[in-house]
Amino acid sequence: MDLLGEGPAVALVTGQRPSGTPRPIYLTTFLTLVTALLAALIIAPDSASAAGVSDVRTVHTNQETEGDGPRVPDIISTSADNAVVAWREGTLPGRVDEGYIRYSYTTDGGAKWSHPKVLAQETSEYLWHYVTLYQVGDELFAYLGRTPVLDDSETDGDGNNDNGLPINDIVVKRSTDQGHTWQDYAVDMPLDDPATPADEGLGNLAFAGRPLQLANGDHVMPYWASGRENGVLYSTDLKKWVARPAIPDPNKYMGGEPQLTVSQDDPNKLIMVARSNYAVSKVSAVTATSDNGGQSWTDWALDSNVPSNDSKVFFTTDSAGRYLTIANTSLDASAYRKVLNYKVKSPGKAWAAAKLFADGPADDPTPAGTGAGWDTYPMADEYAPGKFFVVWEHDTSAIKVSRLDISDT
Numbered sequence: 001m002d003l004l005g006e007g008p009a010v011a012l013v014t015g016q017r018p019s020g021t022p023r024p025i026y027l028t029t030f031l032t033l034v035t036a037l038l039a040a041l042i043i044a045p046d047s048a049s050a051a052g053v054s055d056v057r058t059v060h061t062n063q064e065t066e067g068d069g070p071r072v073p074d075i076i077s078t079s080a081d082n083a084v085v086a087w088r089e090g091t092l093p094g095r096v097d098e099g100y101i102r103y104s105y106t107t108d109g110g111a112k113w114s115h116p117k118v119l120a121q122e123t124s125e126y127l128w129h130y131v132t133l134y135q136v137g138d139e140l141f142a143y144l145g146r147t148p149v150l151d152d153s154e155t156d157g158d159g160n161n162d163n164g165l166p167i168n169d170i171v172v173k174r175s176t177d178q179g180h181t182w183q184d185y186a187v188d189m190p191l192d193d194p195a196t197p198a199d200e201g202l203g204n205l206a207f208a209g210r211p212l213q214l215a216n217g218d219h220v221m222p223y224w225a226s227g228r229e230n231g232v233l234y235s236t237d238l239k240k241w242v243a244r245p246a247i248p249d250p251n252k253y254m255g256g257e258p259q260l261t262v263s264q265d266d267p268n269k270l271i272m273v274a275r276s277n278y279a280v281s282k283v284s285a286v287t288a289t290s291d292n293g294g295q296s297w298t299d300w301a302l303d304s305n306v307p308s309n310d311s312k313v314f315f316t317t318d319s320a321g322r323y324l325t326i327a328n329t330s331l332d333a334s335a336y337r338k339v340l341n342y343k344v345k346s347p348g349k350a351w352a353a354a355k356l357f358a359d360g361p362a363d364d365p366t367p368a369g370t371g372a373g374w375d376t377y378p379m380a381d382e383y384a385p386g387k388f389f390v391v392w393e394h395d396t397s398a399i400k401v402s403r404l405d406i407s408d409t
């Protein structure tokens, strides 16, 4: 059966993503090789393998912030040299999951990052909860969840919005210069307006995982919303987005921050991977699959191969069909969110053992008073086969980026 009636319903996006600015690829590749060879000779004579984690950089640090610091970053690489990172930065004491949205870009493969710029400023009325990035051809899109400064519905009765909810608008920005500048881009999202009694759509519609483009050109974007409903929005034109049904959750796994990718075994099957609720599992993510572009899903089920520790699980399929997951995995509550590991599964093989991805200093200043030593909330983007830029938050005081090379696995 042809799932969408137009050839393969789903195909690996990474394999079909058009390149960015045209460039002499052989020259670039040659220079990259020369540079890498020189770097290996000069800097790392004891490096036995190119594989694994390298080139860790701090994109941005803020030890003075009064909210919950620079957090929840995302990254898109448009080439081996060019990438853009965006994140939320807290601004108000005692308030979490809200702030303004900043971004920084590199043009030299991550060695240097631009001074942070503002993607979405806070105002007297509004703050921002999240930013999620998506590349379609030469265009980049940033999806931003807006939240009010004031919120009378909270039980503390102080009238302030202390938790980044409700989401009362979704704003989209578009860049055509690899994330250096951004312009407003109007969209129609199925979001409930919390100020009206009518039901206009999903409550607190939020995006934490990367959208992907189906083989027929349409787009699917993983969402989560009030009640920990997870599913995909669907769009044919990147303008109007329609919600498809939520993933059934009869066992109350309460998935969150879902990541969407394509099965390494079946290009017509979507896989959703999400953090589970700590009350359900401290060790395993939940997964579900769809063979019709997200119009229906299998029930959420625990997957013991994919770790989750009550925080975001990054999960993708690379251009060679490998699964890559990066997540916090510790069973020790004292190590909550403090260590990131990664795992790889090549097509037709079992999951390889977890390897250390990041564990930064435990004694950083954590301006908000929480998150000391955290290394958490990873996102990644493949810039060459099996090679990724990865971004994550450290200590609620820094945004970090490194390379991760799984090409020899």
Ligand SMILES: [Ca+2]
Binding pocket: 151, 154, 156, 157, 158, 159, 160, 161, 162
């Ligand atoms: Ca309040």
Ligand SMILES: [Ca+2]
Binding pocket: 151, 154, 160, 161, 162, 163, 164, 165, 166
């Ligand atoms: Ca609130």
Ligand SMILES: [Ca+2]
Binding pocket: 192, 193, 194, 195, 196, 197, 198, 199, 200
């Ligand atoms: Ca409403």
Ligand SMILES: [Ca+2]
Binding pocket: 337, 338, 339, 358, 359, 360, 361, 362, 373, 374, 375
């Ligand atoms: Ca750490």
